[in-house]
Amino acid sequence: MNRKATYKIAPCLYRSIHHIFTLLLLCWTVSSSAQSANNNYSSSKQVISQGQLLFQENCASCHNFKQQGIGPNLSGVTAEVSYQWLTKFVRNPQQLISSGDKRAVSLFNKYKIPMPAQTQLKDTELKAILSFIHTQKPVLTTSNNDSTLGIVLDNPIPEKIAQSALTLQLEEWATAPRTAQQGPAARVNKMVVLKGKKEKVFLEDIRGILYELSGNKFRKVMDMTKLLPNFIHVPGHATGFGSYAFHPDFYRNGLFYTSHAEKKDAAMADFGYPADIRVTLQWVVSEWKIDLSKADTVFTGTSRELLRINMPGSVHGMQEITFNPLSGPGSPDYGLLYIGIGDGGSAEDGLSQLCNSSSTLWGSVLRIDPRGRNSTNGKYGIPSINPYASDNNPKSLGEIFARGFRNPNRISWTPDGKMLITDIGLNNVEELNIGIAGADYGWPYREGTFLMNYQGKMNKVYALPADDKGITYPVLQYDHDEGNAISGGFVYTGKIASLKNKYIFGDIVQGRIFYVATESLIQGRQATIQEFGLSFNGTSSTFREITKQSKADLRFGAGTGGDLFIYTKTDGKMWKLKDCLLKVNSQ
Structure with missing residues (x-):
C-alpha cells in the first residue's frame, strides 16, 4: 500500500501522526521533497545494521527515539524533512543556522546549541545512519499520568542569575597537546594535585x-x-x-x-x-x-x-x-x-x-x-x-x-567538610547537592526541586506533590534559561581575598562562570547564584567568543596553592586566574 493510499484510507490517523511530528525535530508539515527523497534511504539490512552501530557511536549521546534529550527525539524525522536537508544539517549545522534556514534556526533557538558538525563521517556512513533513522517511526502513545501531575512549568526557575560586581582576570597559561585531528583539539578534563613529600600536578x-x-x-x-x-x-x-x-x-x-x-x-x-x-x-x-x-x-x-x-x-x-x-x-x-x-x-x-x-x-x-x-x-x-x-x-x-x-560528574569537598556532588540534568534543571550517606536525590522521578513524569515524556517538570517526602534536594540549582550542563568546580582556597570561601563553578555549554558563598550551602535551602564578569588577557569577553564555538566545553581545575584554572576542550586552551577585580559603582 503506498503512502498516498494510506492517507486517503486513514485521514484521522494521519492527522494524529502529524500532530506528534510537530512536537519532534522540525515543526513543519510533510513536504513533497521529503516524500520524493525516500529512495535515498537504503533498505539493506546490512546497511541499516551498520547505521544502528554508527548511531550509537555518534548520535545516541544526544538523541533517541522515545523522547527529547539533549537534542530532539528523532523518530519520524525522515517524514518531516528531505534526505538532502538532513545530510546538509548533519554535515554542518552551524552553516545552516548562519544561512538563516528556518528549521535550523528553530532548532538552535529551542536547544540553545547547534549539533556538532559530523565531518568525520564518510558519505556511506552518513547514509547508513540516516537509513537506520528512517526505520524509526513515531509511536502513537500518550504521556503516562501527565494529567495527574499538575500544570507544566515552562519556566521552572523564573529568577535570573544576577551579574555580580566581580570580574575574573584570566591569563592564557597553556595549550594542551592536540590528541585528535578532528573534533575537540584536546579533551582535557580533570586536574589533580598529588600531595606529600613531593607535590605534583596532573591533568588527564x-x-x-x-x-x-x-x-x-x-x-x-x-x-x-x-x-x-x-x-x-x-x-x-x-x-x-x-x-x-x-x-x-x-x-x-x-x-x-x-x-x-x-x-x-x-x-x-x-x-x-x-x-x-x-x-x-x-x-x-x-x-x-x-x-x-x-x-x-x-x-x-x-x-x-x-x-x-x-x-x-x-x-x-x-x-x-x-x-x-x-x-x-x-x-x-x-x-x-x-x-x-x-x-x-x-x-x-x-x-x-x-x-x-x-x-x-x-x-x-x-x-x-x-x-x-x-x-x-x-x-x-x-x-x-x-x-x-x-x-x-x-x-x-x-x-x-x-x-x-x-550524571554525578564531579565530587569535591568544602574546607569545612561538606561533600559536594554536581549532577547534570536532562531538559530543565542543573544542580549541586550535598552528599549524604543513604540519601535519595530523586532521579528519575525528580529533577532539581521539581517533579518529573519518569514513566512517560520527561521533557517537562511540575510542582512537587503536597505529600512529598523521602527525597534530598539540591542546595543550588539553575534552569536551562541560564545554561545547559553544570560544570563542577571548587571552593577557592588561593591567595585572592575577594574569592575566599566561594564555590566557583560554571556551565559546560554556555561557558558562564558562577559562584555562591560557601556558607550558603545549607541542606534544605537554595543558595543564591551570582555570575562573574570575565576578562581574557586584559580584554572583556566570554568563553564562547574566545573559543569561537557555541559550546565552550568548560572545565575547572585547582592547582598548587589553590590556584584556579579554567580550560576548554574545544581548543585545549588553559586559562589561569590572575586576579579578581571589583567594579565600583560610580553613581
Missing part, C-alpha cells in the same frame, strides 16, 4: 593520556591506548579515560586508581541487567601498583581490575572517582574510594528500573574499600559504614553511598 585527556604538569609544560606519564587493548574513547561523549585518583598513601604504597570505558563484550561484567536490554559499552575501575622509583618519568607497574559495569548507553558514564581529601589516618572514611556512576541514559530510554532503587547501582555514588576483599567478586571491600551494607535487605547493594543521580 579523556582520549587516554595522563600528563604531569611542570609549570605549563606537559609530560606524558601514562597512555591507556597502549596499556589497555580494549580501551575506547569513542563516541566522544562521556567515554574514554573517565577519572583517576591517587591513594592517600601513594608515596608509600604506589597505588593509583583509574576509570575507563571498554568495548561492550570485553569481559564478564560484575554488574549487569537482563539480556533483553542492550549493552553499549562497559566501565572499568582499575588499581595500578606504580613503581615509585620510576614515577618521576613514567607510570609503570602492574594493574588489576576492581569492578566492571555494563552500560545501556554511551552517555552518563563513570566520570568521577576520588578519595576524601579531608579524611586522615584513623578516620572511617580514610582510603575509601568514591565512584560516580551515571544512569547510562537508561531513564530517557524507558529503562528507569535500572536507576531508581538500592538494588541497582546506575545513577549512584558508590563508596568502596579498594584494599578490602569482601565484595561479591572478591576484588574490593564494602565498607561496613555504608548505608546499604547492613540495611537487612538482601537485594540492596552495599557499595552504594547515595543514589538518585542522572
